[in-house]
Amino acid sequence: EKGGYATFMEKEIHEQPHAVADTLLGRTDADGNLTLDELHVSEDELRAVTKIVIVACGTAAYAGTVAKYALERWTRIPVEVELAHEFRYRDPVIDEHTLVVSISQSGETMDTLMAVRHAKELGARTVSICNTHGSTIPRESDAVLYTHAGPEIAVASTKAFLAQITASYILGLYLASLRGSMAASGTDPAEVMAELREVPAKIEKLLGSMDRVKEIAYYMADSRSVLFLGRHVGYPVAMEGALKLKELAYIHAEGFAAGELKHGPIALIEPGQPVFVIVPSPDSEHGLHGKVVSNIQEIRARGARTLVIAEEGDEDVVPFADVVIRVPRTPALLAPLLTVVPLQIFALQLSTAKGLDVDQPRNLAKSVTVE
Ligand code: M6R
Numbered sequence: 001e002k003g004g005y006a007t008f009m010e011k012e013i014h015e016q017p018h019a020v021a022d023t024l025l026g027r028t029d030a031d032g033n034l035t036l037d038e039l040h041v042s043e044d045e046l047r048a049v050t051k052i053v054i055v056a057c058g059t060a061a062y063a064g065t066v067a068k069y070a071l072e073r074w075t076r077i078p079v080e081v082e083l084a085h086e087f088r089y090r091d092p093v094i095d096e097h098t099l100v101v102s103i104s105q106s107g108e109t110m111d112t113l114m115a116v117r118h119a120k121e122l123g124a125r126t127v128s129i130c131n132t133h134g135s136t137i138p139r140e141s142d143a144v145l146y147t148h149a150g151p152e153i154a155v156a157s158t159k160a161f162l163a164q165i166t167a168s169y170i171l172g173l174y175l176a177s178l179r180g181s182m183a184a185s186g187t188d189p190a191e192v193m194a195e196l197r198e199v200p201a202k203i204e205k206l207l208g209s210m211d212r213v214k215e216i217a218y219y220m221a222d223s224r225s226v227l228f229l230g231r232h233v234g235y236p237v238a239m240e241g242a243l244k245l246k247e248l249a250y251i252h253a254e255g256f257a258a259g260e261l262k263h264g265p266i267a268l269i270e271p272g273q274p275v276f277v278i279v280p281s282p283d284s285e286h287g288l289h290g291k292v293v294s295n296i297q298e299i300r301a302r303g304a305r306t307l308v309i310a311e312e313g314d315e316d317v318v319p320f321a322d323v324v325i326r327v328p329r330t331p332a333l334l335a336p337l338l339t340v341v342p343l344q345i346f347a348l349q350l351s352t353a354k355g356l357d358v359d360q361p362r363n364l365a366k367s368v369t370v371e
Contacts, residue, residue: 007358009154009248013344014207017200019159020337022148023166024196032190034174039143041099041125046178049099049125052077053092055084055115056103057368059157059243060164064103065236067168070333073185074176074192084115085371094122101127103168105152105160106367107135114371116140129167131160145171154359155366156247158344161240162203162337169196169333195330199337202328206341209326213342216307216323217349220274221249227268227275228255228343229299231292234278237336241276241343247361248351258295271303276346278339279310279317284332289316296320309339 005011029035052071054064061083068079077099082092084102088111094100100119104112107130116126116137128141131149138144147163173189176182182189220226226245230238239255246253256265258277269275277296280288293316300306300320308321311329318324327338351358 006352007154007348009156009158009348009358012152012154012159013341013348015150016159016162016207016341017203019147019149019163020166020196020203021200022150023163024170024193025148027170028190028193032193034170034177034189034193036145036170036174038145039127039174041127041143043178045125046099046175048097049077049175050097052079052099052101053087053094053119053124054079054081054101054103054168055087055112055119056081057084057109057111059161059240060103060105060112062236062240062243063161063164063168064101065239066165066233066336067172069233070169071172071175073333074172074182074189075179076181076184077175083111084109085111087115088118092122094119094124096123096125098122098124099127100124101129101168101171102137102141103129103164104137105131105147105149105157105164107132107137108367108369109137110369110371113137113140127171129164129171131163153366155361155364156244156347156358161340165336166196192331195334199330199334202330202338203341205328206338210342210345212323213325213345214349217346218353221350221353223251223274225252225273227265227273228253228278229258229261229275229292229295230255230278231258231288232280232284233333233336234258234280234292234339237278237340237343238276240340241278241347244344244347245350247364248347248358249354249356250362251350258292261295261298266299266302269299269302269304273304274307275299275304276307276309276343279308279314281311281329281332281335282314282316289314293317293320309342
């Protein structure tokens with residue numbers, strides 16, 4: 001049942017190319033237009049949306065945070081991402097023109113379900129991005145966009161995360177094509193769909209080059225703390241990398257926005273402190289690449305051990321990196337579908353090196369059906 005892998009998590013990490021490919025499948029008609037059969041909110045209602053609120057917990061919330069960058073860019077609709085349990089007990093400003101998008105692998109997470117109910121009471125339209133057919137959250141939502149990751153057994157979410165990003169991007173592209181909002185960004189939905197279709201092969205390639213990551217995980221098994229830095233869409237990836245390490249290896253880990261370093265976290269840097277840095281593509285806008293390379297330089301000068309995730313061909317990082325982990329080139333907004341993979345493998349290997357239960361970490365349940 002584990003298909004030759006030692007753990008479900010390892011199997012599910014290796015299923016990620018399929019999770020993305022299958023989630024993309026059947027979303028375009030013969031003319032290349034996006035089709036979303038499962039979306040039963042009228043096109044007029046979607047054109048009238050003035051705000052999107054994404055509600056989710058844990059890894060699903062990080063997928064939502066990645067999606068915010070793409071959705072705002074493509075749709076020009078303001079997007080908020082909120083942890084479902086926080087949303088629920090606030091007095092959020094929501095009306096019938098708000099689209100509340102819940103993201104949940106299981107479809108049974110109590111906090112997320114309650115957030116959806118709260119949103120409905122306030123009159124919002126609700127869309128569920130979910131991996132489990134017929135589960136409660138999609139049943140109670142106005143519309144559903146299923147991720148096709150297949151069953152996820154390991155408690156730590158991996159392939160669902162990639163499928164959730166993919167599905168929310170499809171939703172974003174659909175809204176953008178309805179509203180004709182993408183022209184300003186110099187691209188169009190069909191172009192992004194074509195780029196997304198190239199991602200599974202890139203993940204496959206990446207999975208074939210993880211030996212160095214596995215090696216560093218083994219000699220880092222005694223680490224007391226690991227930090228993760230990212231910027232733009234790399235920021236939620238940093239938080240997801242930290243969450244994986246907490247869950248699987250019981251190591252203190254924190255993800256930061258790289259720009260926040262000098263506002264506090266740089267005080268944590270002392271000789272030998274391991275820091276993963278997710279570097280944006282050299283083609284990124286606003287000079288983000290150079291800014292993150294400077295951050296690596298700053299922390300290295302203070303003795304950090306820098307584990308750098310960078311695009312193939314990015315030579316600027318080399319002088320400041322103790323280890324460089326390469327990912328295939330891809331457009332900036334799609335990069336999380338690649339950069340998170342080494343962090344998943346790292347946490348898996350570190351957990352294995354410590355002799356821990358990878359699939360069933362202590363104190364955790366696969367779906368959290370209580371508050
Ligand atoms: O089933 P859901 O996607 O609603 O679950 C949400 C979180 O409980 C889940 O992502 C959790 O954070 C995972 N253990 C992360 O690996």
